[in-house]
Amino acid sequence: MTGGADILRLDSVGVSVTTTGGTAELLRDVSFRVAPGEVVALAGESGSGKSTALLAALRLLAPGARVSGSIVVDGEDVVPMRGKRLRRFRAHTARMVFQDPWRALHPLHSIGRQLVESARAADPTLSKADARALAADMLTRVGIPEPAARLRAYPHEVSGGQLQRIVIAMALVASPSLLLCDEPTTALDVTTQAQILELLQQLNSDLGLSIVIATHDLDVIADVADRLIVMYAGAVAEEGPTEQVMARPQHPYTLSLLRAAPDRRSGHQLAAIEGRPPSPLATITGCPFAPRCEHRRDVCATAPITPAPLADQPGRRSACVRVTAGSAGAGRPIERTPV
Numbered sequence: 173m174t175g176g177a178d179i180l181r182l183d184s185v186g187v188s189v190t191t192t193g194g195t196a197e198l199l200r201d202v203s204f205r206v207a208p209g210e211v212v213a214l215a216g217e218s219g220s221g222k223s224t225a226l227l228a229a230l231r232l233l234a235p236g237a238r239v240s241g242s243i244v245v246d247g248e249d250v251v252p253m254r255g256k257r258l259r260r261f262r263a264h265t266a267r268m269v270f271q272d273p274w275r276a277l278h279p280l281h282s283i284g285r286q287l288v289e290s291a292r293a294a295d296p297t298l299s300k301a302d303a304r305a306l307a308a309d310m311l312t313r314v315g316i317p318e319p320a321a322r323l324r325a326y327p328h329e330v331s332g333g334q335l336q337r338i339v340i341a342m343a344l345v346a347s348p349s350l351l352l353c354d355e356p357t358t359a360l361d362v363t364t365q366a367q368i369l370e371l372l373q374q375l376n377s378d379l380g381l382s383i384v385i386a387t388h389d390l391d392v393i394a395d396v397a398d399r400l401i402v403m404y405a406g407a408v409a410e411e412g413p414t415e416q417v418m419a420r421p422q423h424p425y426t427l428s429l430l431r432a433a434p435d436r437r438s439g440h441q442l443a444a445i446e447g448r449p450p451s452p453l454a455t456i457t458g459c460p461f462a463p464r465c466e467h468r469r470d471v472c473a474t475a476p477i478t479p480a481p482l483a484d485q486p487g488r489r490s491a492c493v494r495v496t497a498g499s500a501g502a503g504r505p506i507e508r509t510p511v
C-alpha cells in the first residue's frame with residue numbers, strides 16, 4: 173500500500189464485542205484503502221465481516237463494540253468522533269445504502285419529505301425549496317421518471333428497484349465523499365440487480381463518487397469494482413485489481429468462492445465450500461481458512477492472519493503463506509483449475 177489522500181483508510185482495525193459466550197472477534201487486523209473515485213468490493217461468505225467493516229467506517233456499530241486501530245474517512249479520524257461532528261459526518265461525509273430499501277425509508281413519510289430532510293441534514297443552510305429542487309434533480313440522475321410526482325409518493329407506491337434508486341438518491345442529495353453499499357442488490361430480482369449496479373457504475377463515472385460494495389456474490393461486482401478485497405473470518409484473505417483476482421486468485425479461499433459462485437449463464441451452483449467458517453468466538457491461530465483448505469501445509473498453522481504484498485504483482489496482497497514471499501512454496505500461483 174502507498175501513501176496519498178485516500179477517501180477511506182482502515183489500518184489494523186479490530187472489532188470485538190462481549191457476548192454471553194465470551195468475546196467475539198468480528199474484525200481481525202483489517203487494513204485496506206479506497207482511493208478517490210474508486211469502486212472497491214468487499215466479498216466473502218456470510219459472517220466474514222463485510223457489514224462490520226462498513227458499519228465501523230460509518231461509526232454505526234452496536235453500542236459496546238470495541239474498535240482498535242484507525243479508520244480515516246476523507247481525512248477525518250472517525251474512531252474518536254463524538255456529538256455534532258459525528259452527526260455531520262454521518263449526514264454528509266459518508267452514506268450507507270442497505271440491502272433492504274424498505275427499511276431505509278419511513279413508510280408514513282412521503283419520498284420528497286425524506287429526501288428534503290436528508291439534504292438539509294447534510295447542509296442546514298439549504299432552503300426547503302432548494303432542497304426539493306435538489307431532490308428532484310437527484311431522482312432524475314438515478315433514473316426515476318416524473319420526479320415531481322415521485323416526490324409526492326409514499327414508499328409503498330413504488331417497486332423495490334425504484335425504491336433502491338430512491339435510497340441512493342437520498343444519499344446523493346447529501347453530496348457524500350463516500351457511498352457504502354451493503355449487499356445493495358440482494359433483495360432485488362436479477363434484472364433489477366443489473367440495473368442498480370449499472371447505476372452505481374454510472375454515478376462513479378459521472379460524479380467521481382467513491383463506492384464500496386459489500387457482497388457475498390462475486391459475480392455481482394465482476395464488471396463494476398476496480399478492486400476486490402476478499403474477506404474471511406473477519407480478516408482480509410486477499411486483495412487486488414478485480415480482473416486479476418478473479419482470473420488468477422492468490423488465496424485458496426478466493427478460489428473456493430469463485431468455484432461456489434453460480435454460473436452466470438446456466439445458473440448452476442458449482443462446488444459448495446466444504447465445512448464452515450470459524451465462530452467469531454473461536455481463538456484463531458494461523459490461517460483461519462486452513463481447516464477447510466485443500467492446499468494446507470504444516471506452515472499454515474502458524475501463518476499470520478494479515479495479508480502480505482505479492483512481490484511480482486503490484487497492488488496485490490495475499491494472506492496465504494503458499495503464495496507470499498519468504499514462505500514454503502513462495503510465489504507459487506494457485507491455478508484456477510476447473511471443477
Ligand SMILES: Nc1ncnc2c1ncn2[C@@H]1O[C@H](COP(=O)(O)OP(=O)(O)OP(=O)(O)O)[C@@H](O)[C@H]1O
Binds near residue numbers: 196198216388
Ligand atoms: N453484535 C454482535 N454480537 C455478536 N456477534 C456479532 C454481532 N454483530 C455481528 N456478529 C457476528 O460477526 C460476524 C460477522 O458479521 P458481519 O455481518 O459483519 O458479516 P457479513 O460478512 O457482512 O455477513 P452477512 O452477509 O451475513 O451480513 C458474524 O458471525 C456475525 O454473526
